Amino acid sequence: MAGRVHILKPELANKIAAGEVVQRPASVVKELIENSLDAKATTISVIVKDAGKALVQVIDDGEGMSSEDALLVFQRHATSKIATAEDLEAITTLGFRGEALASVAAVAQVELRTRQEPHDTGTLLRVEGNELKESTKVAMERGTAVVVKNLFYNTPARRNFLKTRTTELKNISDVVTRMAVVHPEVAWQYVSDDEELLNLKPKSTEDRLKDLFGERHFESLVNVHEKTDYLAIDGFVGKPDFSRKSRVDQFLFINRRFILNRAINHAVFQAYEHLLEKGMFPFYILNITLDPHKVDVNVHPSKMEVKFENESNIYRFVLSIVRKSLAANNLIPALSFQTDDIPGRFGERLGFAQRPGTPTGSSPQATSLGILSQVGAEEIDIEKLFGKIERRMGTDAAQKDGEATFPTDLQCATQPAADRVFPHRPIRAPGEKEPVQEGRAIWQIHNKYILSQIRTGLLIVDQHVAHERILYENALSNFENSLPTTQQLLFPQTVQLSASDYSLVKELAPHLGKIGFDVKLFGKNTVVIEGIPADVRVGSEAQILQDVLDEFKNNEHAQTLDVRDNLAKSFACKAAIKAGDRLNTTEMIVLIDQLFATQMPYVCPHGRPVVVKIPVDELDRRFGRT
Numbered sequence: 205m206a207g208r209v210h211i212l213k214p215e216l217a218n219k220i221a222a223g224e225v226v227q228r229p230a231s232v233v234k235e236l237i238e239n240s241l242d243a244k245a246t247t248i249s250v251i252v253k254d255a256g257k258a259l260v261q262v263i264d265d266g267e268g269m270s271s272e273d274a275l276l277v278f279q280r281h282a283t284s285k286i287a288t289a290e291d292l293e294a295i296t297t298l299g300f301r302g303e304a305l306a307s308v309a310a311v312a313q314v315e316l317r318t319r320q321e322p323h324d325t326g327t328l329l330r331v332e333g334n335e336l337k338e339s340t341k342v343a344m345e346r347g348t349a350v351v352v353k354n355l356f357y358n359t360p361a362r363r364n365f366l367k368t369r370t371t372e373l374k375n376i377s378d379v380v381t382r383m384a385v386v387h388p389e390v391a392w393q394y395v396s397d398d399e400e401l402l403n404l405k406p407k408s409t410e411d412r413l414k415d416l417f418g419e420r421h422f423e424s425l426v427n428v429h430e431k432t433d434y435l436a437i438d439g440f441v442g443k444p445d446f447s448r449k450s451r452v453d454q455f456l457f458i459n460r461r462f463i464l465n466r467a468i469n470h471a472v473f474q475a476y477e478h479l480l481e482k483g484m485f486p487f488y489i490l491n492i493t494l495d496p497h498k499v500d501v502n503v504h505p506s507k508m509e510v511k512f513e514n515e516s517n518i519y520r521f522v523l524s525i526v527r528k529s530l531a532a533n534n535l536i537p538a539l540s541f542q543t544d545d546i547p548g549r550f551g552e553r554l555g556f557a558q559r560p561g562t563p564t565g566s567s568p569q570a571t572s573l574g575i576l577s578q579v580g581a582e583e584i585d586i587e588k589l590f591g592k593i594e595r596r597m598g599t600d601a602a603q604k605d606g607e608a609t610f611p612t613d614l615q616c617a618t619q620p621a622a623d624r625v626f627p628h629r630p631i632r633a634p635g636e637k638e639p640v641q642e643g644r645a646i647w648q649i650h651n652k653y654i655l656s657q658i659r660t661g662l663l664i665v666d667q668h669v670a671h672e673r674i675l676y677e678n679a680l681s682n683f684e685n686s687l688p689t690t691q692q693l694l695f696p697q698t699v700q701l702s703a704s705d706y707s708l709v710k711e712l713a714p715h716l717g718k719i720g721f722d723v724k725l726f727g728k729n730t731v732v733i734e735g736i737p738a739d740v741r742v743g744s745e746a747q748i749l750q751d752v753l754d755e756f757k758n759n760e761h762a763q764t765l766d767v768r769d770n771l772a773k774s775f776a777c778k779a780a781i782k783a784g785d786r787l788n789t790t791e792m793i794v795l796i797d798q799l800f801a802t803q804m805p806y807v808c809p810h811g812r813p814v815v816v817k818i819p820v821d822e823l824d825r826r827f828g829r830t
């Protein structure tokens with residue numbers, strides 16, 4: 205009986221293998237662009253018809269090929285990019301497996317034109333189902349043009365698997381965008397069904413981003429640029445108010461290769477700490493430059509996944525570098541009254557990402573008052589700023605500055621610090637100068653917001669969330685350090701708790717101690733509060749303890765927080781001054797001082813904004829001065 209095992213015919217093997225490389229028109233676009241970039245092209249045109257199903261054409265002005273080479277490229281494992289096993293250890297090109305053209309040719313009708321210097325004629329090859337149909341000489345510019353027609357014409361099942369035209373076109377646009385973002389030195393043209401969607405001149409990365417995403421969007425980005433011995437990270441991350449409900453605007457590259465990687469994604473996300481609201485994802489474009497020996501790009505035929513020699517190392521670098529870049533920027537939300545368009549997503553701008561029901565152009569929120577943009581880093585140095593306010597308050601320079609007088613409903617807080625409702629004595633080092641009381645540059649309104657003039661406009665601080673941020677960070681650092689600031693009570697308070705709260709206090713006792721609660725367990729669900737954190741108002745200790753426990757339980761149900769983080773949040777939320785608490789000038793200054801000494805002054809631990817700015821230009825515009 206004849207054996208049943210046999211080797212597959214090359215055409216069939218190629219068709220099968222093609223499935224891994226060419227899943228959809230966008231994969232063809234990706235592979236062809238990679239080849240053009242590997243050939244050092246400086247101009248690349250991508251032309252598609254019917255979302256790439258009818259035609260994908262990529263034209264470059266790269267090195268081109270000799271006619272001998274051109275005849276080889278449709279064979280599987282034909283490549284000029286690697287030769288030895290060592291080469292595979294350190295890939296510096298986008299392609300290296302020698303599979304792309306063979307795969308494409310197995311499932312489509314392909315025409316290749318190419319000319320290499322110094323030859324003065326080019327080669328034209330026509331291939332169908334891996335069979336060479338035509339080979340002639342052509343006159344052409346240096347470079348290569350590949351036309352791929354009727355993708356999957358010979359594998360109908362695959363063709364039927366393709367998604368809608370819109371989806372397939374969007375996939376192609378995503379590929380072109382990624383490539384264009386990370387290769388700003390290349391000129392790109394992108395045409396779909398005779399409509400030019402992109403025409404990008406070679407530019408700096410900054411300008412390329414502006415071209416792709418719009419000026420306004422660009423302004424909301426923070427530059428990341430850091431080099432260590434191990435790696436370099438370059439790119440941009442979005443300020444928190446530019447975050448998205450999905451991960452679509454996340455571009456990660458390793459040595460300018462677009463990759464998908466959950467760990468690094470998470471590292472970036474993590475760097476935003478509490479800056480993002482739940483369910484929001486940051487915008488980012490980051491390229492990690494890494495010794496190619498330290499990353500294996502040969503894990504998947506589509507080369508979108510990679511394996512790192514040391515992933516946790518990369519994770520830590522990315523986390524700390526992105527965090528640092530965010531912290532180095534003043535992420536103060538500015539109030540904008542503008543009614544012009546909110547920067548649309550790139551897709552919307554080009555009109556190819558239109559989902560039903562998503563209006564392009566100005567969005568409905570655009571007309572309402574909202575936090576739309578953020579001020580640039582250069583505008584404010586908060587510490588200097590408040591130093592200045594403090595100094596100014598010591599003199600009567602303010603009057604000489606010709607500052608405006610205030611409308612009467614702006615309540616100027618000038619009471620001496622003694623008659624305060626503010627429960628927390630601002631803690632100052634002994635001998636440290638008390639700021640002068642009678643000031644004019646800081647006010648409280650509605651016992652809720654603190655207003656202050658800054659060089660570029662008006663700063664508004666929500667007193668409750670500001671204090672919450674301060675207490676939260678204090679609590680967190682108290683967990684790390686061993687010296688809590690406890691005020692011992694003259695009259696310890698005995699409190700009867702529910703059985704479950706009693707056991708919660710028991711469980712949290714060490715942590716409570718760290719943030720300044722001195723609570724003794726007395727048995728029978730009774731605790732004695734002997735000391736309270738310096739920030740807690742004497743007289744309200746029992747209430748605050750109960751509130752903190754309740755908040756802790758709430759958080760526990762709602763989200764999975766680390767115990768200490770939960771406790772810090774609960775405490776901060778409950779012990780912070782409330783809207784309605786009247787503050788005097790000293791208290792306001794100290795509050796703001798302390799706020800800007802925190803690591804993340806612009807958002808409260810729950811993600812609400814703490815600070816908002818109204819730029820002078822905005823006021824000028826409102827009052828018709830411009």
Ligand code: ADP
Pocket residue numbers: 235239240243264266267268269277282283284285298299300301302303304305306347348
């Ligand atoms: P790989 O890119 O993995 O080497 P491909 O099948 O994509 O495999 O391409 C095979 C070879 O064809 C490449 O190694 C390269 O030498 C040549 N080639 C393909 N496209 C181009 C191009 N646009 N310009 C110059 N050479 C090209």
Ligand code: MG
Pocket residue numbers: 235238239298299300304305
């Ligand atoms: Mg290739």
